[in-house]
Amino acid sequence: MNNVLLEDRIYVTQPLLPELSEFNEHLKDIWDSKCLTNMGSKHNELESKLREVLKVPYVSLFNNGTIALLTAIKAMDLPYGSEVITTPFTFAATPHCISWNGLKPVFCDIEPETMTIDANKIEDLITPNTSAILGVHVYGFPCDVYKIEKIAKKYNLKVIYDAAHAFSTEIDGKGIGTFGDISMFSFHATKLFNTVEGGCLTYNNPDLVNKIYNLRNFGIRSEELVEDVGINGKLDEIRSVIGLLNLKLYSDEQEKRAIIKDYYDSKLSRIKGIKIPKMPENTTDSYQYYPIIIEEEFPISRNELYEKFKAFNIFTRKYFYPICTDYECYKNNPSVKPFDLPVVNDYKNKVLCLPYYGTLKLDELDFICGIIEDV
Ligand SMILES: Cc1ncc(COP(=O)(O)O)c(C=O)c1O
Incomplete structure (x- = not known):
């Protein structure tokens, strides 16, 4: 040896990093514009490029995957104290985001081939207090999205996916972020595609666009209008540039x-x-x-x-x-x-x-x- x-x-792993010289060129744009954050041009460009890459109708960028997931759950308007069925085979952020929303994680076993939540065991855990299923596409292996969709329809449950590990994954030619009500991707430095820290939500429902915009920005809609109890989930311009450059490399x-x-x-x-x-x-x-x-x-x-x-x-x-x-x-x-x-x-x-x-x-x-x- x-x-x-x-x-x-x-x-x-090792983080994917763009050429420093290229990064510097973009930094000059930012220095000239004096716009560092609050949905600037780099941020908006990255959001629209990600819609194509992830093959999803809507993308909302976030400053990390955890805040994105926290916001995704919040946006589902689940009854306070209700139960969310999830997997224990995931990063701490997944159940913590359920708990931080005042909801109860209920842990379901995994299935041995993909190590994702075992869709055949979900129904046994459903009670009158169940409000959602939160599956994790762990290591990029997809949850059984079709079976989960059937169960969710039958019991009127929301479906949230933690797709932190599944950047650019497709199921039957469709972006993995189009399944369920909403999905979260993490762009942490350890992820295949990174913005140093960062993440996004993807969804199909146009009604979520304004809601998520508000929740990500303190609930502030305009200068004199605060519409919701929001948080600060904004991705800044500098990290958006890392994202734009890494999109060319991933x-x-x-x-x-x-x-x-x-x-x-x-x-x-x-x-x-x-x-x-x-x-x-x-x-x-x-x-x-x-x-x-x-x-x-x-x-x-x-x-x-x-x-x-x-x-x-x-x-x-x-x-x-x-x-x-x-x-x-x-x-x-x-x-x-x-x-x-x-x-x-x-x-x-x-x-x-x-x-x-x-x-x-x-x-x-x-x-x-x-x-x-x-x-
Ligand atoms: C499965 C999973 N969910 C959520 C997260 C949290 O994402 P972030 O680190 O971007 O907050 C991670 C990892 O970083 C993860 O691996």
């Missing part, structure tokens, strides 16, 4: 990651005890993460493999461990009994996300695969 790599730390990054994925797949699918989750046929990959599942037949556990990588200065991620139902704030939630959530409690100890970014070199990839092969 190549010992040089032991000195260079390898992380699970598909090239996806192509590079596709090659890395093929390489990992070819090396790792031969190894007993390593399962590689597959994207459903009708869905395009966002290339956000490369998760593998360490099964019982593998000679060492996920945690042991994680430590082994770390000893070589390779920082994989136990993404998601702990799961949300392990957190102090949710573990006493009535829906959280381990025997009610068997799949997710099994997967939390088995999933490992491997380094995945376009500039990973072939010898680094070989080294990473070599560590698993040696085990």
Whole structure:
């Protein structure tokens, strides 16, 4: 094995960054205009370009994905204290946004192929107090959007998607952000497409345009009119420029990651005890993460493999461990009994996300695969 790599730390991802010189050119426009934020021209240009990229009718930019999700839930006007069925296999922000809206997260198990909320188990959790379903397209794997839509129609529930990991993903040729009532994308630095911090909401309903505009801007409609109880969710001009420049780079990054994925797949699918989750046929990959599942037949556990990588200065991620139902704030939630959530409690100890970014070199990839092969 190549010992040089032991000195260079390898992380699970590296942020996509535009050329500094190009960034500086755009900064000059901003300096000249003296408009730094409040829905300026860079912001508006990014919003309209994202409508095309994400194949959605409406996009509202936000200063991060969490505030966007918080606002999405608020915009649904769900009865205070009502229940929202969601997944524990997600980032903390998902259930926290439900709780911050004064609603109760009810945790549903995941299904083993895509690791998304198990649509077959949702109906069992519906009560007269259920108001919405919040699914997460985890690692870019799509929730069963068609089944969820049927359930939502039957019980008159709103459907919200956390699409933080699913930038540019399409289901049956449609932008993933067109499913459900509203979807959130995160543009955090770790995401395939980033604005350093940032995010957006996508939706089909024109009635939401003004509502979300108000909620994102303190409820302020005009100089002397405050229409709603809003928050500050605005994305500024400087980060909008990063977004405009990264929009030119993300598909090239996806192509590079596709090659890395093929390489990992070819090396790792031969190894007993390593399962590689597959994207459903009708869905395009966002290339956000490369998760593998360490099964019982593998000679060492996920945690042991994680430590082994770390000893070589390779920082994989136990993404998601702990799961949300392990957190102090949710573990006493009535829906959280381990025997009610068997799949997710099994997967939390088995999933490992491997380094995945376009500039990973072939010898680094070989080294990473070599560590698993040696085990
Ligand atoms: C699934 C998921 N939801 C929500 C968020 C929150 O997004 P942000 O960091 O942009 O606030 C993240 C991650 O960052 C995430 O991974």
